[in-house]
Amino acid sequence: MAxxxxxxxxxxxxxxxxxxxxxxxxxxxxxxDVSLSVRRGTFLAVMGPSGSGKSTLMHCAAGLDSPTTGSIxxxxxxxxxxNETRRTELRRERVGFVxxxxxxxxxxxxxxxxxxxxxxAGRRPDADWLRTLVERVGLADRLTHRPxxxxxxxxxxxxxxxxxxxxxxxxxxxxxxxxxxxxxxxxVLDLLRALVDDLGQTVVMVTHDPAAAAQAHRTLVMADGCVxxxxxAPTAPELADRLVALxxx
Numbered sequence: 001m002a003x004x005x006x007x008x009x010x011x012x013x014x015x016x017x018x019x020x021x022x023x024x025x026x027x028x029x030x031x032x033d034v035s036l037s038v039r040r041g042t043f044l045a046v047m048g049p050s051g052s053g054k055s056t057l058m059h060c061a062a063g064l065d066s067p068t069t070g071s072i073x074x075x076x077x078x079x080x081x082x083n084e085t086r087r088t089e090l091r092r093e094r095v096g097f098v099x100x101x102x103x104x105x106x107x108x109x110x111x112x113x114x115x116x117x118x119x120x121a122g123r124r125p126d127a128d129w130l131r132t133l134v135e136r137v138g139l140a141d142r143l144t145h146r147p148x149x150x151x152x153x154x155x156x157x158x159x160x161x162x163x164x165x166x167x168x169x170x171x172x173x174x175x176x177x178x179x180x181x182x183x184x185x186x187x188v189l190d191l192l193r194a195l196v197d198d199l200g201q202t203v204v205m206v207t208h209d210p211a212a213a214a215q216a217h218r219t220l221v222m223a224d225g226c227v228x229x230x231x232x233a234p235t236a237p238e239l240a241d242r243l244v245a246l247x248x249x
Contacts, residue, residue, distance in 0.1 A: 012076040014202040020070030030056040032225035045213035048222035075169035096163030096171040100178040104147040111143035153184030173205040210239035
């Protein structure tokens with residue numbers, strides 16, 4: 001296929017996929033000709049039933065896996081076709097991750113957990129930026145604590161700060177509230193939305209939860225490896241009804 005023309009800085013989306021497909025061994029087609037663009041400073045949710053392709057979409061878009069065909073650009077840079085070393089470098093520089101498991105190192109303080117990826121990359125943390133993030137998430141008085149001394153919600157907020165510490169072009173959040181109680185889940189979702197609205201961060205969240213997806217500016221609904229719907233500011237009941245309709249097809 002023809003290469004995607006480069007965009008100007010003002011036009012460059014945080015993430016752009018063009019005709020992306022992913023076929024696994026045995027002919028299993030997890031993504032089927034998916035194209036999408038994520039504007040900077042927006043919160044996009046991706047949801048769908050099990051096996052819909054939403055996790056594969058995130059893994060390819062984030063450079064964790066390679067598509068079989070198609071173009072993927074992060075912050076204007078083509079990643080499809082890069083070897084694993086180059087993809088790792090790009091992820092370290094331009095991508096942040098928040099997973100269902102907090103992935104904090106138990107023996108390190110919260111501050112050291114937050115800054116560890118930067119130090120491993122040989123980069124000096126931006127003290128002012130980290131202070132802004134830590135104060136925003138309410139962990140300024142918890143930096144010397146170990147992860148076990150924090151609640152699940154606090155640990156996930158620390159993971160959010162870690163993901164943002166390098167000022168990435170985009171943060172991918174994979175079921176970020178899946179291990180949290182309802183109150184903590186609401187706090188983390190409110191935090192992600194505020195970081196987008198107030199600080200201009202770009203977030204792409206994969207979730208099975210209509211209530212979580214309703215926090216996003218826009219929600220993509222997937223089925224059979226395809227994007228079957230794109231909804232602006234949907235409500236949780238609207239998204240739940242859409243998932244029920246997919247399950248009944």
